[in-house]
Amino acid sequence: MSRILSGTRQRSRLRFDGWIAGLGTSSGTRVVLGHWPRSPFGPFSDVMLERADGERVLMAPTRETADFVSATYVFDTVCVVPVRVSVDGDTWTVTAGSLVLRFTTGRRGLPGLLLCAVPGALARRPAWSAMMDLPARVLLPGVRTRGSAGGGGREWYGPRDLRPLRAVSAVFEGGDLGAMAPVGPPVRFGFGSVPRKPALTQVTTTVELVPGRGHPARALGRPTKKAP
Numbered sequence: 071m072s073r074i075l076s077g078t079r080q081r082s083r084l085r086f087d088g089w090i091a092g093l094g095t096s097s098g099t100r101v102v103l104g105h106w107p108r109s110p111f112g113p114f115s116d117v118m119l120e121r122a123d124g125e126r127v128l129m130a131p132t133r134e135t136a137d138f139v140s141a142t143y144v145f146d147t148v149c150v151v152p153v154r155v156s157v158d159g160d161t162w163t164v165t166a167g168s169l170v171l172r173f174t175t176g177r178r179g180l181p182g183l184l185l186c187a188v189p190g191a192l193a194r195r196p197a198w199s200a201m202m203d204l205p206a207r208v209l210l211p212g213v214r215t216r217g218s219a220g221g222g223g224r225e226w227y228g229p230r231d232l233r234p235l236r237a238v239s240a241v242f243e244g245g246d247l248g249a250m251a252p253v254g255p256p257v258r259f260g261f262g263s264v265p266r267k268p269a270l271t272q273v274t275t276t277v278e279l280v281p282g283r284g285h286p287a288r289a290l291g292r293p294t295k296k297a298p
Contacts, residue, residue: 084110085194086275091162092257092264093173093238096248098122100257101171101240102264103164105155111135115153117166118143119242120257129153129166142220142277143259162270171240173250175233175270181209182232185272190230194274199226210265212253217261222280225261231272238268 088106095101102118116139117129128145130136131153140148151167164171178186185193192198199215206213219225238250256263265271 082279082281083196084277084279086110086277087194087273088275089270089272090264091173091235091268091270092253093235093268094251094253095238095240096251097245099240099242099247100253101169101247102257102259103155103162103171111138115155115164115166117153117164117169117171118145118257118259119169120259124258126257126259129169142223142225144220145259168243169240170242171238173238173268173270174236176236178231178233185229185231188230193228193230194276195228196226196276196278199228199276202229212256212263213265214262219260219277219279224278226276228274228276229271230274232265233270235268235270 085108086104086106087108088104091101091103091105093101099122100120103115104118105115107113111132111134114131114135116131116135118139119127119129121127125147126145127147127149128136128140128143129149129151130139131151133150136148136150149167153166154164156163160175162171162173162175188198196216203215206215215227215229217225235250240247250268252266253264253268254266256266
């Protein structure tokens with residue numbers, strides 16, 4: 071299994087480049103997809119789902135990624151299941167265990183255009199994410215770009231693009247989750263939620279780990295793998 075961080079005094083930072091999709095459904099279930107073509111664990115995707123009754127479920131493809139994500143965020147149930155994502159133009163198809171999700175993205179609005187104008191090297195810097203935290207809170211209630219990462223660590227989100235979702239279909243455990251709806255109430259996995267309006271965000275996530283706190287990170291010290 072994964073190694074435990076120890077034997078170093080310096081905090082270590084892990085970087086994940088990819089996309090986060092957040093959406094609500096008329097059934098009350100909210101879904102957050104993380105799709106990471108570039109990460110310290112290699113390419114992978116995970117799904118965080120909060121049911122209408124408040125149960126928080128993580129679906130991750132390997133024990134290693136499940137351990138890492140569940141140590142960074144808070145869940146009531148953790149499932150290791152195949153998670154597959156395919157993208158065909160503006161349409162995304164996701165399968166994760168008993169979840170089948172499809173959504174279609176729309177054209178960028180002004181926020182997306184502004185984010186695309188930010189140089190990639192700047193958007194990846196934690197200092198930039200920290201500076202954007204207050205504007206994000208004001209413009210997108212519930213959204214944070216910096217906060218805690220479990221085990222005393224810290225985390226930063228550097229958004230680089232934002233597209234609205236136009237259409238969603240989702241089936242979970244054999245039941246139709248209903249029509250697309252706002253993400254309300256906000257999801258409670260970590261220090262912040264996704265935008266209330268369903269959206270797909272391109273983002274660089276930086277996670278800073280504290281040595282000796284027992285946060286699993288077998289990827290520490292390994293080069294980042296790129297998707298083929």
